Amino acid sequence: xxxRARLVLAVCLMWPASGYAKENVVAVLSxxxxxxxxxxxxxxxxxxxxxxxxxxxxQPPGVRGQPQVIVAIGGKAALQRYPETSIVxxxxxxxxYLAPADFRNTIIQVSMMPKPERLLQSIQEIQxxxxxxxxxxxxxxxGGYIDDLRKAGHDHGVxxxxxxxxxxxxxxxxxxxxxxxxxxILMTADPILINNENLVLITQYSWSNHMPFYAxxxxxxxxxxxxxxxxxxxxxxxxxxxxxxxAMSGAAxxxxxxxxxxxxxxNVGAARKAGLxxxxxxxxxxxxxxx
Numbered sequence: 701x702x703x704r705a706r707l708v709l710a711v712c713l714m715w716p717a718s719g720y721a722k723e724n725v726v727a728v729l730s731x732x733x734x735x736x737x738x739x740x741x742x743x744x745x746x747x748x749x750x751x752x753x754x755x756x757x758x759q760p761p762g763v764r765g766q767p768q769v770i771v772a773i774g775g776k777a778a779l780q781r782y783p784e785t786s787i788v789x790x791x792x793x794x795x796x797y798l799a800p801a802d803f804r805n806t807i808i809q810v811s812m813m814p815k816p817e818r819l820l821q822s823i824q825e826i827q828x829x830x831x832x833x834x835x836x837x838x839x840x841x842x843g844g845y846i847d848d849l850r851k852a853g854h855d856h857g858v859x860x861x862x863x864x865x866x867x868x869x870x871x872x873x874x875x876x877x878x879x880x881x882x883x884x885i886l887m888t889a890d891p892i893l894i895n896n897e898n899l900v901l902i903t904q905y906s907w908s909n910h911m912p913f914y915a916x917x918x919x920x921x922x923x924x925x926x927x928x929x930x931x932x933x934x935x936x937x938x939x940x941x942x943x944x945x946x947a948m949s950g951a952a953x954x955x956x957x958x959x960x961x962x963x964x965x966x967n968v969g970a971a972r973k974a975g976l977x978x979x980x981x982x983x984x985x986x987x988x989x990x991x
Contacts, residue, residue, distance in 0.1 A: 725944060726767040730774025730792075731757045735933045739773050739792050742934035746941025756780075769944045773937075787947045791940045792933065795891045797841035800955050808953060810940045812889045813845050813916050814929045815958035816852035822964055824856065826927055826971075826982055827884060827912060834882035835862035836871075836902075838892045844956060845888070871898060875905045882911065887925070889917035899923040903970070910975030921967035921990050926974050931959035963987045 727743060729736045732755060744750055754763060756776055763770060766783040771791070778790035784804040790796065791810035800807045813819070824830060833853065837846060846862045853860040861882055865874055878885070885902060887893060894917065903924030906913035915921070918930035931939075939959040947953050965988040971978055983989055 724768035724948065725751045725771065726754060726763045726769075727751050727771045727773060728754045728763065728777040728780065729756065730776035731755075733774075736773045736792055738933035739937035739940070742932075742937025743771055743773075743941040743944075744937075745934075746938035747944055748941075768948060771940050771944060773940075787944075787953070789940050789943050789947070791936050794889050795839055795841060797839070797843075806947065806953050807955065808943050808947065809844075809956045810936055810943065811845060811956055811958050812931070812936065813842075813958070814931055814962045815960065816845070816849040817855070818960070818962045819849075819916065819929055820852050820856045820858055822929055822962060822985075823884065823886075823914060823927075824858070825985070826978065827976060830858060830883045832859045832861055832882045833884050833886055834878045835860060835886045835888065836865055836874075836893055837862065837888045837890050838865050838868065839890050842888050842890055848956070865893070868893060868898065871901060875902070878911075879909060884912040884914060886914045886916060887920070889915075889930075894920070896923075907970075907973040912971065912974040912976050918963065918965065921965045921970065921988070924967070924970050926967055926971035926976055927986075928965040930963050930965075931961075932963055935959040935961065966990065 772778040775793040775796040778793040787806040915925040915928040936959040966986040967990040
């Protein structure tokens with residue numbers, strides 16, 4: 701009896717607190733970059749402990765066996781071929797899009813963008829009278845997000861103007877077309893659009909026309925955005941961990957999940973040049989304030 705009790709205790713100690721076998725989950729990282737490491741750390745914290753990890757920078761692609769869940773961190777990892785029986789959760793891949801209809805796997809995307817409802821709430825706190833928000837996006841990876849943003853806009857009384865910018869070279873014409881029609885501009889975390897030339901152009905247009913420029917990517921307040929909204933990399937990883945637990949439990953599997961909480965940065969000088977007067981409560985909520 702004592703031997704049997706010891707065996708039961710040993711099995712219990714080897715089993716993760718969440719109740720899921722860790723060998724059923726594999727994390728695949730595109731590289732050793734710190735943002736990917738942060739997301740992995742968040743994933744393991746949320747999931748309940750370390751999991752087998754494949755580093756594509758130092759290991760051959762592919763995973764052993766047929767894991768129940770594969771968490772792909774980074775665009776290169778997301779675009780690998782995986783066993784058809786595995787649930788694939790991908791994150792930290794702003795330019796990648798895996799259309800669920802194209803795969804036999806269950807595909808779950810952890811968005812790099814903030815949750816649309818929370819994003820609009822924050823913009824309305826900064827700019828209470830906003831009625832029309834113009835959105836810049838190019839990559840097809842953001843098509844689903846734009847649909848969710850339109851739905852959230854309908855609920856919050858904000859019209860979303862978001863025709864796809866198919867060629868970055870037409871940005872000046874698009875900005876001129878929004879003059880008198882939009883109350884603010886939002887740039888998505890679209891790597892195709894985020895470059896110094898576009899940021900200078902949008903910032904100058906924002907200041908000249910008193911049309912606030914917001915960014916759904918951290919750090920762009922230093923490039924002239926009045927405010928930037930993002931989710932910490934560790935929190936994106938935590939969202940992936942929660943999605944893995946739900947997927948393994950047999951719960952409904954959404955195609956897109958969002959990390960929380962939203963991180964807000966404010967550039968007071970840029971906001972002032974764009975015609976905004978920031979309430980003290982807004983500045984208190986910001987995680988970073990640039991004078």
